[in-house]
Amino acid sequence: MSGANSDLMTLVAGIFGVLIVASVIGYILQQRLSPNGSNAAVENLNARIKAWWVMVILIGIAFIAGRIGVLILFGFCSFAALREFVTLINTRRADHWALAAAFFVVVPIQYFLLWAEQYGIFSIFIPVYAFLLMPIISVLRGDTERFLVRIAEVQWALMICVFCASHVPALLTLKIPGYEGRNVLLIAFLVIVVQLSDVLQYVWGKLLGRTKIAPRLSPSKTVEGFVGGIISATLIGTGLWWITPFAPLQAGLLALVITLMGFFGGLVMSAIKRDRGVKDWGNLIEGHGGLIDRLDSVVFSAPIFFHLTRYWWSL
């Protein structure tokens, strides 16, 4: 337990160090290039750094509050993400009760099941029960207009925003021999690797980016950014093996899987935004667009990371 705490403290000190350096760089850039807020890229960078502080502090508070704190934090993330998602999908009056159930019944139950550590029902509650019951609630109103589209979109919203997202705090429920009391560090590993991968792809792309990797989906993503970001985030993940139950090579491989899933998750979510004709999912976080804009890569990598860890390392 004390090992977990000292590792966590080292990690927190490291993250604060990185953020302080980033803030100083952001400040210098602003003084040099954008003294009156005219340089959009610098302003955006500083807004991002500020939002990072808020996120790190929120996650830190949740970690200090323990399991309940983490569950409440991610429960609210699911709620806010679902709100952003449902705002953009096709809904009709007839879906009112199904949507109300998604927000006020499905979200609390999913996180309650995590709290109760009922893995069996937790892992099928949304794919089976919500999947079957939500269309039943909708069909009772008798409105068949675009019915399949409507029920499919609601299910997709639940899978992404609630089911997948809840696999981040689900890491706390894993029973890994020799790793007792340290599971919170698995969440830190996942979130740090995914988020750094996003940032590093952005940085490498800005520095060297020439060849667009997916011009129709995400014009700012480049091959150079992708390769540089994935490699450097994988190396950082390898370097963080000491906070995980993995050996360095294993940590590196898992970091590679996480970053790849995160990258492709970002592409999928971009495609949905394009389809819906919006630039951002919302505007919850200044400089970051909506919550889903920041969570998309975590959401795609969390369930895979959870299951790989569960299969190979957990009891």
Added chain:
Amino acid sequence: MKALPTKAAATVIVLFARAVTAVRAVWPEGGLPSRPCVYYANHSSHGDFVLVWTVLPPRLRHRARPVAGAEYWLKSWLNRFIGRDVFNAVLIARDRDKRTEDPVTQMASAIDAGSSLILFPEGTRNQSDARLLPFKSGIFHLAMARPDVDLVPVWISNLNRVMPKGEIVPIPLICTVTFGSALQIAPGEDKDVFLERMQAALLALSPNIVGGGE
């Protein structure tokens, strides 16, 4: 100074509105007028004025008074408390025969007293497929009575999906309140021309419909 219960109720209502709708305001280039003005908005839900009120900066919010139908907002104790005490609504009688006061006079004197108005010129909640119902003439007569007052178009999007008519549970969805640049009535402007111009200015703020393609 407002009494404590009404202040507390106002805070609770604002927090609730923000929790459900994560409402965001979009401001016009030059900002909002600092003197008393008329915010006129599309109307699809009883919560419309709450959203406009919620996003206004505090110094402008304190003097903003919704214009609402007396019949509805005097109906029960709760309606009276919210409409009259919390939001200090300018309550106008819909029924011409039962009127003791002229609505235009009521609105004009509220402006004279330093208040801004939140007005829904469609006159009733829009339950139709049209994006906007034809405006009633009240806003024209108000503009004639106070020709120098700024008229600020305000488009409220998505609130009708949060709580459609007849539903009791709100669905959390992100709402946007978009403020346009202020307009004024032109000297000698014809009623129909004026109303047409006001409607066009409001519709120009409505985003392309995403989701909720009903």
